[in-house]
Amino acid sequence: MRAAHTVEQVRAAEASLMATLPDGTLMQRAAAGLATAVTDLLGGAYGRHVLLLVGPGDNGGDALFAGALLARRGASVEVLPVADRVHEAGLAAVRRAGGRVVALADLIPPDVVVDGIVGIGGRPGLRRPALDALRAVAGVPLVAVDVPSGVEVDTGRLDGAHVTADLTVTFGTHKVCHLVEPAASACGVVHLVDIGLDLPDASVTALQADDVAGLLPVPAAEAQKYTRGVVGVRAGSARYPGAAVLSTSGAACGLAGMVRYAGGAADAVRARHPEVVVGEGRVQAWVVGSGGDADAGEALAAALRDAVPLVVDADALRHLTAPLEASALLTPHAGELAAMLGVERTEVEADQLAFARRAAREYAATVLLKGHHTLIAAPNGRVRVTTTGTPWLAVAGAGDVLGGLCGALLAAGLTPYDAGSVGSWLHGAAATLASAGGPISAPDVAAALPRVIADLLR
Structure with missing residues (x-):
């Protein structure tokens, strides 16, 4: 059975698990799964050009730590912030691994774009900086982190501008938007990474x-x-x-x-x-x-x-x-x-x-x-x-x-x-x-x- 949990259920499960683990463990688990999925999509990391579109939350942190792993595997990793702040520890990890921050005007078409703009806590729709960045990389394969930025996670609605992904890498469980249209079509192929969450029964499921x-x-x-x-x-x-x-x-x-x-x-x-x-x-x-x-x-x-x-x-x-x-x-x-x-x-x-x-x-x-x-x-x-x-x-x-x-x-x-x-x-x-x-x-x-x-x- 494929279960799709709500944001509230996921947040509660994450909080319960984080109380038993060293700080940052869940994010590192998510980043490792994301980096592996991006590597598989590209057919390898060495010599590939990866662009991270990063917002201010933990979703951006997942993308940044995954970018650091990809850089250590030989990828050229660039970070384009689309908000006034980003996950500081994640950005530092990318820089230590050889990645760099770029401006919109300096973009070179990458091999893949990673959408770390907003995660499951984000509101529907996207702001102008994110939209400008997405327009600049239109046509490039895009991997969404957890959910495509801008969709309504718990309803499957699309209310405003949003990311349309080729691949969505999600963590712990599927979310409602991965299964329910019209948002499901914005997710592309959905890949689930197990990060050890203990979740309750879900009210939205899909038979296998x-x-x-x-x-x-x-x-x-x-x-x-x-x-x-x-x-x-x-x-x-x-x-x-x-x-x-x-x-x-x-x-x-x-x-x-x-x-x-x-x-x-x-x-x-x-x-x-x-x-x-x-x-x-x-x-x-x-x-x-x-x-x-x-x-x-x-x-x-x-x-x-x-x-x-x-x-x-x-x-x-x-x-x-x-x-x-x-x-x-x-x-x-x-x-x-x-x-x-x-x-x-x-x-x-x-x-x-x-x-x-x-x-x-x-x-x-x-x-x-x-x-x-x-x-x-x-x-x-x-x-x-x-x-x-x-x-x-x-x-x-x-x-x-x-x-x-x-x-x-x-x-x-x-x-x-x-x-x-x-x-x-x-x-x-x-x-x-x-x-x-x-x-x-x-x-x-x-x-x-x-x-x-x-x-x-x-």
């Missing part, structure tokens, strides 16, 4: 492959189709039969024992999936809404009458009334979530974590907010972030497959929170496998699911 494998519903030796769960699909319509086909494709991934279809596109479903049972009947979970068109409201009402867990997507989301009494997983994109909450789409996109949590709380349901990094928010405030996937997954019908897949996991016995988290992870991994770096379609994603699942279980 082993976690997903441990949550997958695996049939027992004596299993039969009904004990493995029956997932019902009320999706598609005469106008959008493809949504029914894609939803049942996701549901028929093999994680549930049987798929039942009740909707207005039965012929299309039969033609594609002869194993799907068409008609009303008992199910352990429903998938409702994708391509439902004018039928979506009645389909949702019928599913709610069964009093089983359900996945609500697309057209059916417009018919929800908060709070829900059913056990539900809601799967909106940003525009649909905005409509559910009566706000603008741009507001949701700018503050995804806050709005996903708000919707989960108001609707008393788990909310899966689709995006580059999909968020799965529970009513109690816990959030899982899905980081699998590929930009090629942004294709029509992919969400229909995801809804069916999550419904299969609900029918097999997972909670809405686990079903959304595991389903989203599998969906992204299947897209990556199917893509192999190129374009895909929604049926490709559904077809790749069994292979992804088999690989996890090996």
Whole structure:
């Protein structure tokens, strides 16, 4: 499990550990990890030109002590202060190792820039000296120390000018901004350096492959189709039969024992999936809404009458009334979530974590907010972030497959929170496998699911 802690949690853990260690030990640990990461990025330190952009805090100190280590390994290290003061001990270490302080007017293009402007205690946005320095080195590979300067660490928001890094080297734990968009995209690749922090449980996490494998519903030796769960699909319509086909494709991934279809596109479903049972009947979970068109409201009402867990997507989301009494997983994109909450789409996109949590709380349901990094928010405030996937997954019908897949996991016995988290992870991994770096379609994603699942279980 990848955990993302808040600034307050990190600060408390650092203070507790520093009380047991000699002064400066944590900074030296961070600097050593940072110097190693920069060396790896460059393919070696000797003869390389490293520029440190340094602000006044401990983040700048980490950069300076790392610069001293790089200078001792043969790098040419220059320091460009972007504040009235910098970490004095760190600057002295750089100078002793042969580094030097430079002015903006004297910059020579470096091989790499290290962003030590502000750290996790900094406010969003950047001041003029930092912006001028960043403009002067535009296009040079950039390594951020702990977090890209200028982002909102605990929310993932971007409010004002900020650094966009190629690599972020963080210490002790991931922070929320490393996982949550839009700030996550400013982090580039995130490399975690263990500095020995003892941290509490985090409310924002990201499943890893082993976690997903441990949550997958695996049939027992004596299993039969009904004990493995029956997932019902009320999706598609005469106008959008493809949504029914894609939803049942996701549901028929093999994680549930049987798929039942009740909707207005039965012929299309039969033609594609002869194993799907068409008609009303008992199910352990429903998938409702994708391509439902004018039928979506009645389909949702019928599913709610069964009093089983359900996945609500697309057209059916417009018919929800908060709070829900059913056990539900809601799967909106940003525009649909905005409509559910009566706000603008741009507001949701700018503050995804806050709005996903708000919707989960108001609707008393788990909310899966689709995006580059999909968020799965529970009513109690816990959030899982899905980081699998590929930009090629942004294709029509992919969400229909995801809804069916999550419904299969609900029918097999997972909670809405686990079903959304595991389903989203599998969906992204299947897209990556199917893509192999190129374009895909929604049926490709559904077809790749069994292979992804088999690989996890090996």
